[in-house]
Amino acid sequence: MQHRQTQVIRTRIEQTPEMEHAAPMFLTSSFCFNDAEEMRAAFADENDNNIYSRFSNPNVQEFTDRMCTLEGAEAGFATASGMSAIFGSFMALMKQGDHLLSCNAIFGSTHTVIAKYLPKYGISHSYIPATATEAEWEAAITPQTRMIYLETPTNPGLEILDLEMIGRVAKKHNVILNVDNCFATPVAQQPIRFGADLVVHSATKWLDGQGRVLGGVIVGKKELIKEIYLFCRSTGPSLSPFNAWLLSRSLETLEVRMERHASNALYLAQSLEGHAKLAGVRYPLLPTHPQHAIAVRQMQNGGGIVCFELKDGLEAGRTFLNSLKMLSLTANLGDTRSIASHPASTTHAKLTEAERQAVNITPGLIRISVGLEHKEDILADILQALDQA
């Protein structure tokens, strides 16, 4: 069998009679039928014809097929954003009375969906720390628990959860394991290998990799994806064919990009460790990382995010950001250009101080999304800004 990277690059929309080399863009809202019978059969699900781009589209299908190959998944559905992928995976598979067990260190908007909106539909939740033991995970499962949800590495604390252990717990209790694999990407980690039933992504981040478009995708077990597809095709968070075309091209370079992001990140983390202005540096592949052993076991690289903690807290954080000359101050991550952000005042500002403390978001925490610039230029900008802070 061909290598995964070859399969991703060579999976494509069937060539049209024009014999184009690159995949064409199918910017069409609907598709035609030769006759009444063919149309009837399409609506009756008796053939695989495209009907309407809210249901399916060749560009979206190509992107989804490539993501299934990367994650080792049976099926998938692509959405307009990471949040619509996450929301769709919750709403299609849980009902009133069900319980969601989620790690407490999750993306800010995911926390809002779980804590503010799911209760409106009678779906309860409880949070568990990223460092919970197997016994603690087991104890947190109730007879109503339908799904376990987590991210690893977490955002922005970069804690590593043991996928093999949690996969075992989910299987034992017959609970769906849903993993947000946005930070690691399938190049570094494939949660399905450890027992995940579903993997969700914000394609907006590393998958696009150039800060251009929003997108999301859910891949996993066929019967679960079927439910998600039926929910999404009726409620409408479908991915635009234009965005799908861009994202699908991006997947052809994902592996080489992620290798460089990760080697730049490791260089940055190693170079900053022990700096006089810093209370600590976090990166999964630093031996000082508390879950380093788990990271080495389940990740092929450490990803592109490095976090550090300024000794002098909030004010030093502000001065640091204001002193950067090259790095961008922006809400995104996973770009060719390196980005600095201050989670406590931005992405995680809606959490209470206690909630932030529980997930390791201290006032002086800085998150760097390490780009593809030369590693020495990235380091030099951060070092000169630390001198000012």
Ligand SMILES: *Cc1c(COP(=O)(O)O)cnc(C)c1O
């Ligand atoms: C950005 C992000 C999301 C949400 O994705 P959008 O594409 O912005 O909707 C979800 N999870 C993680 C870990 C993210 O970084």
